[in-house]
Amino acid sequence: MKRIEAIIRKTRFEDVKEALLQSDIDWFEYHNVHGIGQSRQERIYRGVQYSTDVIERVALTIVCRDQLVDPTVKVILQVAHTGEIGDGRIFVSDMIDTWSIRTGENGDTVLRDKK
């Protein structure tokens, strides 16, 4: 069982969402996040220039069984890609254990992936 975290462009979110639902991911979380990075935008509020380094992105958190990690990463790599600087990153880490709160069931079988 792994956790996949992906930081992607807001503008790619809708397509990535569709693609994930069409592959075998049933449920995932996302957050709107602000990052500080290299890419700078000039912003002016009432004539005053301000915080040009804040970048808005969407962070996805997907927990899935081992066999789904590769296909899921592949989908994100494909769909979130624009080729411009700032397309984002994917992180994969181990998950130790999980429980279903409703049934009390333990282990990665509670992730109701279709596969």
Added chain:
Amino acid sequence: MEEIGISLDTVWMLLAAMLVFWMQPGFALCEAGFTRGKNTANILMKNFVDFMFGSLLFFFVGFGFMFGSDGAGFIGMPNWGDLSFYKGELPVEGFLIFETVFCATSATIVSGAMAERTKFSMYLIYSAVISLFIYPIEGHWTWGGGWLCDDAADGFMMSTFGDVFHDFAGSAIVHSVGGVLALIGALALGPRIGKYAKDGKSRAIPGHNLAMAALGVFILWLGWFGFNPGSQLAASGEVNRVAISHVFLTTNLAAVAGGVATMFLTWFKYGKPSLSLTLNGVLAGLVGITAGCDIVSPLGAVVIGLVCGIVLVFSIEFIDRKLHIDDPVGAASVHGVCGIIGTLMTGLLSTTNGAFYGFGWGFFGAQAFGVLVIDLWAAACGFILFFGIKKLRGLRVDKRIEEEGLDIYEHGENCYN
């Protein structure tokens, strides 16, 4: 006594002008609520531009186009900021303000339909042209004493239909013109990214704040109590006090009937009573009653509201799913389609000369002809204007700007921080 009467009329006209001005924030909030938060500053800005450009241009030129005289009834003489040509009982400066807010209402209808994808600079051109030219000219044909409302026995309308075109407060003159331009503007622009799937299926792009949209509609509703009863342009004396009271009642009845019709129809059709469509339904009723609010009975007003509320739902569906024209706020259906329906229904339901009251079809013919001519004018101007801009300079923002929001790229300021 007479002196006080004219003062009373003036105060009523100016009070109504304030209410009609108040429709600007109504439109602004309504349109902002029905669109996404990343484009809110942009749409608010467009609403300000419509009023600012409209007021200046109508003062300098449009007022003369509309109310000046050419002798033939087709186009007035531009007044170049000089108001002395106008001879009326009411003070000319007050009357100018009253007419200005109507012009600006017509102009601001379009911004919602073209929301979320139009270049701000190109929108300015449209906004100037409608207040300078499109609206004042068709306004001259009607309220400006032009040929559509010429009641001389040997005039074209009287000799053809035996009646003149009647649009009390502007179902056709103000609303359908705005609605037709909205439709053509949205057609020229093309749909927002993601609005239609590859197989052509329509996708919902929910507005970001329905509380804002609902407040906007309530504000518009309040504004309409100036728009319609104010168009009597008088309050003194028995005839006028009865008339404006009657118009208040018909206006409100049509609004509620429109809302009720839409609510039940969406409940029946889509399984749930839709708030966002009911808001449109209220406006549909208001737009519909505007032409005949003075000459239909209260019951007639209810009928007009019901018909507009029902037609609205089918119209929105047709424009979205069949024509694939992306109108985020439903402006083309509310103002265009229901403006036309209301003008036509006045020809049927007028208690003084309507077809359903046994007065024959002459007046209905005059209504149909009038609204046809006015909207053909708007459509022709719209085609030249929007497709002209599209060809010469491009009407639409870049893909990336559209995706990330017009607020940052066009204005550098977000609405929400």
